[in-house]
Amino acid sequence: MPRVSSPAAIGVVVLLLAIVLPVATVLAFVGADTQGLWAHLARTVLDRYVLNTIALVVGVATLSAVAGVGTAWLVTMYEFPFRRVLEFALVLPLAMPAYILAYAYTDLLQVTGSVQTALRDATGWGVRDYWFPNVRSLGGAIFVLSAALYPYVYLISRAAFLEQSASAVEVARTLGLSRTQSFIRIAVPMARPAIVAGTMLIAMETLADFGAVKYFDLEVMTTGIYRAWFAYGNPAAAAQLASLLLVAVFAVVTLEQASRGARRYAAQGSTAREVTRSRLTPLNAAAATALCALPFVCGFAVPAVVLVAMSIDAGGEINATRLATLTANTAALAVVAATIAVALAALVSYASGRTASLARQLARFAYLGYATPGVIAGVGLLIVAGGADALLRSGAGVQGLVLSGSFAVLVYAYIVRFFAVAHGPIDAAYAKLGPRYGEAARTLGHKPAAVFWRIDAPLMQGTVLAAAALVFVDVMKELPATMILRPFNFDTLATEAFQLATTERLDQAAVPSLTIAAAGLIPVVLLCLGMRRARHGAIEVQP
Amino acid sequence: MTALKFERVGHSYGTRTALRDFTLATGDGEIVSLLGPSGSGKTTALRIAAGLESPQSGTVHVGEKLVNGAGVYIPPEARDVGLLFQDLALFPHMTIAENVAFGLRTAGRERRTRAGELLDLVGLAGQGNVFPHQLSGGQQQRVALARALAPSPRVLLLDEPFSSLDVVLRQQMRREMVSLLKQLGTSVLFVTHDPEEALYMSDRVAVMRDGAILQVAPPETLYLAPVDRFVASFFGHINIIPAGVADGQAVTPFGAIDAKGLSGDIDVLVRAEGLIVAPGGSHAAVRSARILGASMLLELDPVPSTGLSGVLTARAAVGSHPAVGERVSLALDPRLSFAFAR
Numbered sequence: 001m002p003r004v005s006s007p008a009a010i011g012v013v014v015l016l017l018a019i020v021l022p023v024a025t026v027l028a029f030v031g032a033d034t035q036g037l038w039a040h041l042a043r044t045v046l047d048r049y050v051l052n053t054i055a056l057v058v059g060v061a062t063l064s065a066v067a068g069v070g071t072a073w074l075v076t077m078y079e080f081p082f083r084r085v086l087e088f089a090l091v092l093p094l095a096m097p098a099y100i101l102a103y104a105y106t107d108l109l110q111v112t113g114s115v116q117t118a119l120r121d122a123t124g125w126g127v128r129d130y131w132f133p134n135v136r137s138l139g140g141a142i143f144v145l146s147a148a149l150y151p152y153v154y155l156i157s158r159a160a161f162l163e164q165s166a167s168a169v170e171v172a173r174t175l176g177l178s179r180t181q182s183f184i185r186i187a188v189p190m191a192r193p194a195i196v197a198g199t200m201l202i203a204m205e206t207l208a209d210f211g212a213v214k215y216f217d218l219e220v221m222t223t224g225i226y227r228a229w230f231a232y233g234n235p236a237a238a239a240q241l242a243s244l245l246l247v248a249v250f251a252v253v254t255l256e257q258a259s260r261g262a263r264r265y266a267a268q269g270s271t272a273r274e275v276t277r278s279r280l281t282p283l284n285a286a287a288a289t290a291l292c293a294l295p296f297v298c299g300f301a302v303p304a305v306v307l308v309a310m311s312i313d314a315g316g317e318i319n320a321t322r323l324a325t326l327t328a329n330t331a332a333l334a335v336v337a338a339t340i341a342v343a344l345a346a347l348v349s350y351a352s353g354r355t356a357s358l359a360r361q362l363a364r365f366a367y368l369g370y371a372t373p374g375v376i377a378g379v380g381l382l383i384v385a386g387g388a389d390a391l392l393r394s395g396a397g398v399q400g401l402v403l404s405g406s407f408a409v410l411v412y413a414y415i416v417r418f419f420a421v422a423h424g425p426i427d428a429a430y431a432k433l434g435p436r437y438g439e440a441a442r443t444l445g446h447k448p449a450a451v452f453w454r455i456d457a458p459l460m461q462g463t464v465l466a467a468a469a470l471v472f473v474d475v476m477k478e479l480p481a482t483m484i485l486r487p488f489n490f491d492t493l494a495t496e497a498f499q500l501a502t503t504e505r506l507d508q509a510a511v512p513s514l515t516i517a518a519a520g521l522i523p524v525v526l527l528c529l530g531m532r533r534a535r536h537g538a539i540e541v542q543p
Numbered sequence: 544m545t546a547l548k549f550e551r552v553g554h555s556y557g558t559r560t561a562l563r564d565f566t567l568a569t570g571d572g573e574i575v576s577l578l579g580p581s582g583s584g585k586t587t588a589l590r591i592a593a594g595l596e597s598p599q600s601g602t603v604h605v606g607e608k609l610v611n612g613a614g615v616y617i618p619p620e621a622r623d624v625g626l627l628f629q630d631l632a633l634f635p636h637m638t639i640a641e642n643v644a645f646g647l648r649t650a651g652r653e654r655r656t657r658a659g660e661l662l663d664l665v666g667l668a669g670q671g672n673v674f675p676h677q678l679s680g681g682q683q684q685r686v687a688l689a690r691a692l693a694p695s696p697r698v699l700l701l702d703e704p705f706s707s708l709d710v711v712l713r714q715q716m717r718r719e720m721v722s723l724l725k726q727l728g729t730s731v732l733f734v735t736h737d738p739e740e741a742l743y744m745s746d747r748v749a750v751m752r753d754g755a756i757l758q759v760a761p762p763e764t765l766y767l768a769p770v771d772r773f774v775a776s777f778f779g780h781i782n783i784i785p786a787g788v789a790d791g792q793a794v795t796p797f798g799a800i801d802a803k804g805l806s807g808d809i810d811v812l813v814r815a816e817g818l819i820v821a822p823g824g825s826h827a828a829v830r831s832a833r834i835l836g837a838s839m840l841l842e843l844d845p846v847p848s849t850g851l852s853g854v855l856t857a858r859a860a861v862g863s864h865p866a867v868g869e870r871v872s873l874a875l876d877p878r879l880s881f882a883f884a885r
Contacts, residue, residue, distance in 0.1 A: 439595050442618065443594075446620050
């Protein structure tokens with residue numbers, strides 16, 4: 001049977017070009033004239049942008065790697081109270097985007113917040129009588145981003161520890177190493193590629209973050225790009241800053257890919273047998289429980305409680321009609337984007353076949369879209385849409401802005417960002433399904449279309465739904481591209497919460513934020529179910 | 544009548560040749576196996592017969608119908624072949640009755656009846672409503688067979704169908720399958736890398752290497768008259784004894800066998816069971832004697848005067864075998880010894 005038809009390969013190439021178009025546009029501006037703004041920026045703020053960005057990335061990567069690997073180590077190697085609950089609870093912070101944590105911690109820790117008020121009530125100090133750390137600072141941003149992002153390292157290193165053959169650690173112990181020694185000398189080095197990959201993913205997300213740093217008024221690359229465009233109205237300077245950021249992002253992605261490659265190699269020949277967890281003395285067990293609870297408390301429990309309290313405070317001022325409109329807007333965008341992303345992913349996966357083909361290799365490039373920060377995708381598409389509108393005006397005589405500020409461009413941006421989110425699981429499931437079922441169905445007298453609907457589709461159903469849920473939630477959370485590209489007077493939950501928070505109506509930002517976090521729980525719960533299944537080895541339906 | 548006929552079929556994956564000048568015809572109701580090491584092209588031949596690969600040259604007929612060659616390509620669904628995969632590929636989202644009925648063209652009551660009959664045939668009567676994962680490995684195997692047989696294909700293709708089963712179950716399934724297929728008179732092409740399985744299951748065996756057939760013959764002929772060294776060594780332990788030719792005879796230290804058409808330095812290949820061991824003598828010393836169930840496997844060190852180096856293997860009946868260290872004499876069973884050019 002022919003495997004790859006050329007129309008399929010052409011389709012994949014077109015899709016790929018569409019996905020790299022915004023990035024290519026930004027890069028095309030590298031040499032453009034900025035009317036002296038670039039020189040001005042270079043003289044004045046560029047140093048600060050770069051240094052702050054580096055400090056932020058290094059800080060977040062370090063803090064979340066320590067938290068993620070440490071907790072993964074404890075839950076896989078030791079038995080302690082609440083271990084099973086914490087094993088899953090540690091994933092929950094993934095539900096909350098960093099900017100929502102930023103709102104919650106600002107409310108909690110600002111001068112008028114409950115912590116400082118309680119402190120003053122207890123001590124009788126006045127507002128100026130003491131020093132209190134300012135959460136809206138570089139340190140605060142490192143804390144907030146780490147609390148939101150550490151689960152990436154936690155998940156990936158936990159999986160690495162679990163998938164390591166228990167025999168490797170057991171052999172080390174028969175060779176005279178203690179449990180702790182064998183863990184440090186055998187398990188961690190074996191998991192190192194996974195840990196590096198997780199940390200690089202966090203570095204990538206930190207470089208791309210816009211909401212939290214913008215809310216904290218930090219001068220980093222993403223906020224600099226936004227300011228160059230919207231405050232100075234200088235697309236060329238914005239694009240040049242964006243190119244600089246892209247170089248950093250792609251460097252990180254390359255590192256991540258390299259360590260993943262190594263990880264595949266390292267995982268070979270491992271068995272599924274789990275390490276038997278050892279019991280701890282009561283004191284150590286309590287310490288382990290506390291240590292594992294800490295990231296969960298910081299990344300989920302505290303902000304959730306604060307947001308609920310804020311919502312109650314804001315109770316009277318919440319406009320139910322407005323909230324319904326926002327939710328409907330957000331859901332409509334997310335449903336449309338998720339449907340298109342999943343359909344495209346399924347088509348690319350099906351068209352490129354199950355074997356290594358050119359189309360499949362090309363599809364990997366689409367992952368660059370996922371690595372592209374939302375600000376850059378937004379700015380890039382703004383340039384593309386503006387250029388297309390200008391062409392329409394001069395060519396077809398169409399007046400006004402057809403593409404700029406349209407839903408189509410916004411959905412396009414989401415597809416650029418999140419195609420990979422849908423393609424990853426669908427392609428993996430399709431490859432895992434293998435060609436056998438289809439071949440068996442063909443020899444039993446069914447045509448390819450019938451095979452697709454009666455065999456492939458029902459078997460892939462679960463994965464497709466899960467992939468759609470992932471894209472849905474990512475679209476809901478997405479802030480910068482939405483802010484930049486949304487149609488005039490059109491708001492989503494994320495943009496509304498951001499505007500309320502930045503215009504000193506923080507309490508009112510709580511309800512839309514909670515709605516986003518609640519939706520964010522969907523994929524996290526799916527993930528936890530997956531973790532459970534993987535542990536019981538019951539993912540396979542067939543022997 | 545032929546059930547399946549390959550004529551001069553050639554196929555390659557990129558630069559690697561998978562099949563060269565492959566010609567084979569199987570008869571109605573005949574079970575033919577393709578036997579060879581992995582990479583010998585046997586699975587490619589099977590996939591070509593099923594229509595899952597298209598050969599670059601040659602023709603393939605299923606029954607009288609041309610399915611490959613001369614610009615013709617009939618897709619798998621229109622070929623009238625059944626295929627049983629190594630990993631079975633039972634559809635996990637369907638009950639076993641639905642699996643079995645999947646290839647049936649009929650509908651309604653007739654369809655259910657036919658599926659029930661087939662499950663009956665493979666000993667799974669009344670279990671149609673369970674899902675594949677609820678069955679044991681042997682039961683899944685039977686369902687896969689029933690599914691492949693359901694549309695009454697002109698020829699049934701089996702791709703190492705027993706490799707996922709344990710030894711005991713494998714032997715039981717072989718027995719059941721041969722008797723069922725013979726009872727139904729099904730024409731079968733069967734791929735395996737297990738010589739014992741091929742000998743047990745088949746009316747004829749085609750031994751393959753590097754994409755070509757070396758010999759096609761009934762099991763007994765293959766065992767007693769292999770055409771070359773590779774075929775000879777494929778079935779069990781074999782001893783290679785260098786020999787010279789004199790008067791059309793291959794002369795070894797343990798006797799001479801017929802060596803028609805050969806000259807110069809040759810090798811005599813002797814099956815372990817063709818090396819006859821007698822107590823007392825001056826050919827070899829017993830190095831070890833291990834019991835293999837039905838017979839003993841002896842390892843023998845030839846004495847220096849034979850001019851042979853290396854260990855010889857032979858078989859002996861349990862209980863009457865020589866002790867370790869004992870000197871023995873050796874003789875060749877001419878039916879199990881074959882002379883080939885070196």
